[in-house]
Amino acid sequence: MSETVQLSLAEVRELSLNVLQRNGYSEAHSEAIADVIVAGQRDDCQSHGLYRLLVCVQTIRHGKVDGHAVPELVDQAASIVRVDARFGNSLLAFQTGLPHFIQKARATGVAAMAINNCFHFSALWPEVEQLATEGLVAMAMTPSHSWVAPAGGTKPVFGTNPIAFAWPRPGKTPFVFDFATSAIARGDIELHRRQGKALPEGWAIDADGNPTTDPVAALKGAMLTFGGHKGSALSAMIELMAGPLIGDMTSAESMDFDAGAGATPCHGELLLAFDPIAFLGDRASEDLQRAENLFEAITNQGARLPSERRYAARAESGVHGVEVPKALYDDVLRLLEPPKA
């Protein structure tokens, strides 16, 4: 077994704050980023925990992200909040818009928050979960970089284009899902390449558009969406809604903007919130109870709700802290040193 380091959640946060501030992120950005790194590590989402500090630092050292950008809030319409992240990280922009977004959702029943010009590295579930803890139903989506071919095609057009959803459950952790519309995460192809392992069928095509299980050929070709033409249609919807509808880049435009730097993608994000009280009035608690019957019909037959694994890890981490691979921990500690010339 490989060596690990035991850390409390407070230690994960402290370490994250130190690394981020030492590397040029303002205090406000560092706080917003550290919060989701703690959440990812706490919920055993290794690829969204401390590992992401490496990505944050790489991105700021590339000179791509503005670590001191102050997000600008725009009251776009009665049901639309816009936050211009001004080429900073997305998370401070999200936190900046959040109170206004919630207020609009409660006032009109349905609201959208568009975050523009943001560098985006984080999972969407912490954001929709935060909205659900306010009693709102929430959805979020973003493009990424164009690595994924449309159904029936051979060339990449779409990003991995995640979509997340949360439903409030009174007295319980929300029902939350968050998945890429690509068959698999980009990082999983890279992981197979490094381990010299063949890809499962259905993940990717080579540069000529033929199905491949060779990760090297896949990286030169294109990934596929999940679920065939249906997944491809959803991925197009996410491109459109979290791209042109909010006046921001598609995955192809974002990849051009990156110009080969390999930084965190820069693009927009769209969030939607729905207030059950506005939809249902006095009936809301009765109707939310009927949703519980749906969840029971799933769990009573031994099937899992989407976030159960995360919530179990969260309960465990709250008591015992988290275990981090020693190699990763050492890599993160090195980020506290000045970069080599």
Next chain:
Amino acid sequence: MSETVQLSLAEVRELSLNVLQRNGYSEAHSEAIADVIVAGQRDDCQSHGLYRLLVCVQTIRHGKVDGHAVPELVDQAASIVRVDARFGNSLLAFQTGLPHFIQKARATGVAAMAINNCFHFSALWPEVEQLATEGLVAMAMTPSHSWVAPAGGTKPVFGTNPIAFAWPRPGKTPFVFDFATSAIARGDIELHRRQGKALPEGWAIDADGNPTTDPVAALKGAMLTFGGHKGSALSAMIELMAGPLIGDMTSAESMDFDAGAGATPCHGELLLAFDPIAFLGDRASEDLQRAENLFEAITNQGARLPSERRYAARAESGVHGVEVPKALYDDVLRLLEPPKA
């Protein structure tokens, strides 16, 4: 080749109106239903064309649907229109709410329309397409009857739960998709049973939860969602948003309500509309043009946009009318006679 009958679109409409009015649908309901039957037949969606008249008549003869129900409009919130269909067909309720829904989307930027207590037999694409021709981005979803097992489960909980989306394209037919989150339509299982054909793998499980290609075993067991756990998560989202969020039945509740009659499902429908002008202001036409670049990146590599087949059929029908199987035409004509005791 089987015998067919050639009909103009005006003849399809006339026949539909006659059948519906002769069988107890009010003039207003008949007009609303005939419009989508013409649209389905015109676009070569055989299962949503004249065939649906058989379903409409069966449902009203079962005494389930109120053919004279007058939908009640409720101004629920600044961004929410509610239409109580009062146990009539969904389509007149949709048309009743539509102008108010569009007005709210334009006023606040984002709006929802909840249709309650409606019998729902129609595809969702005509509705989202109609919203897109008004320049709005649109989404629609409904539950159905609980025939579909959740990922990792063995017992049906979800309906076939369709989701539809439309994006306006200036000077062109909108980008539209409309698909069931089940691996396949319920009717396809039935079709395989009648033809004695094995099902493809991945469509269904038997009553013990084991994968099956036997359509009879599948009808006693459960259908599966498309796309594994991701499709299952989406199906749950549709249950929640077009069910409890709008105070209406889940697929399981709708199936209980039907009590074995086999009528068209009765439940709710949720539509969402987004106004690009509200999101983008003066930039809207420039941003809609960037969406065209996305579509070109798909079609230029030989991949199809989701509704291309329908639009091609539509162009053809507009010139030459439609061909209908003689057996179906005769079945429809028989609906003009009084029902046998």
